[in-house]
Amino acid sequence: MQTQIQFVAQTSKSLQFLPSIHDHHQTLNLNRYHNAAALVFSPKRRSLTLRTTNVSAMTSNSSHSDHANGFLDHHDFDRFAEVGNKLADAAGEVIRKYFRKKIDILQKEDLSPVTIADQAAEEAMVSIIIENLPSHAIFGEEQGWRCKEKFADYVWVLDPIDGTKSFITGKPLFGTLIALLYKGKPILGIIDQPVLRERWIGISGKRTTLNGQEVSTRTCTKLSQAYLYTTSPHLFSGVAEEAFVRVRNKVKVPLYGCDCYAYALLASGFVDLVIESGLKPYDFLSLIPVIEGAGGVITDWKGHQLHWEASSDSHPTSFDVVAAGDKQIHQQALDSLQWQ
Numbered sequence: 001m002q003t004q005i006q007f008v009a010q011t012s013k014s015l016q017f018l019p020s021i022h023d024h025h026q027t028l029n030l031n032r033y034h035n036a037a038a039l040v041f042s043p044k045r046r047s048l049t050l051r052t053t054n055v056s057a058m059t060s061n062s063s064h065s066d067h068a069n070g071f072l073d074h075h076d077f078d079r080f081a082e083v084g085n086k087l088a089d090a091a092g093e094v095i096r097k098y099f100r101k102k103i104d105i106l107q108k109e110d111l112s113p114v115t116i117a118d119q120a121a122e123e124a125m126v127s128i129i130i131e132n133l134p135s136h137a138i139f140g141e142e143q144g145w146r147c148k149e150k151f152a153d154y155v156w157v158l159d160p161i162d163g164t165k166s167f168i169t170g171k172p173l174f175g176t177l178i179a180l181l182y183k184g185k186p187i188l189g190i191i192d193q194p195v196l197r198e199r200w201i202g203i204s205g206k207r208t209t210l211n212g213q214e215v216s217t218r219t220c221t222k223l224s225q226a227y228l229y230t231t232s233p234h235l236f237s238g239v240a241e242e243a244f245v246r247v248r249n250k251v252k253v254p255l256y257g258c259d260c261y262a263y264a265l266l267a268s269g270f271v272d273l274v275i276e277s278g279l280k281p282y283d284f285l286s287l288i289p290v291i292e293g294a295g296g297v298i299t300d301w302k303g304h305q306l307h308w309e310a311s312s313d314s315h316p317t318s319f320d321v322v323a324a325g326d327k328q329i330h331q332q333a334l335d336s337l338q339w340q
Helices: 002-014 024-028 030-040 052-058 074-098 116-132 164-168 238-248 261-267 287-293 327-337
Strands: 105-107 113-115 137-140 144-146 154-162 175-182 185-193 198-203 227-230 253-256 273-279 297-300 319-324
Touching (some): 074 116, 074 154, 074 198, 113 116, 113 164, 116 154, 154 164, 175 287, 185 261, 198 261, 198 287, 227 238, 227 261, 238 327, 261 287, 261 319, 287 319, 297 327, 319 327
Parallel strands (some): 137 154, 227 253, 227 273
Antiparallel strands (some): 105 113, 154 175, 175 185, 185 198, 273 319
């Protein structure tokens, strides 16, 4: 034990991020450094390998500060994707049980419908996050903020059924939306269609996949050749409706009725443009990694990056969203929207 402690003390001279063991507070946590040294030094191989990321993570006293410099290890992404898949699996199992069954339809304060499937699917996902990543916070469409703390670096944003109207009318074009935010930025996004068993996964720095196969948006350089989707033209009103009509009148084919599934089709290269108004953060945050990882662009109507800081005090506000498979028609759509 004494030799190993001395080894750490010597190593700390060359590693600036390792405090001296002579520091009083660090002496209390000396066992951490012993474990770190054992990880990087192998007596059997008589070799020294410095894994600075792992060691610096072990020196942290915070459950979230292991990525204080904004660096995420690929192992983190693998772990988060694994949990994300578990969430989608659990939600899908619940949703399929209620799909095209006669169930009670309730009305929320905003007059939107909600069912037992929405509520049960969200609870199924919440229980998995709490079990696997207890330090992470959760913001669900149905129950809002779930965390003892007011803020958290990692926040899961959940929409168990995006497109409840499609769900209750038996149309399998709704989806489960799962996003993981790191300091407000979506680093993982999932669009899951549990009836068709299609799952798009977007991870920062990686290509978007559909059921494990990489997908990409298609090239479309002219608005006049674009296929446009929106959930319903009746969801626009006032100046937003006027702005949408300006774009709709310039595209080749306007289409309606896909909810989040339209964004999945865009990521797979089947449509070119999706424009919607009044989306809540849980409606679009998961879409960002999926669209961007497929080569597309997604912003608000002014061309600004979509961003939402989730906390215990957060109230989901409305956003106007435009997504495009090609940068050129994205700009043309913004020019036509003329949103100020």
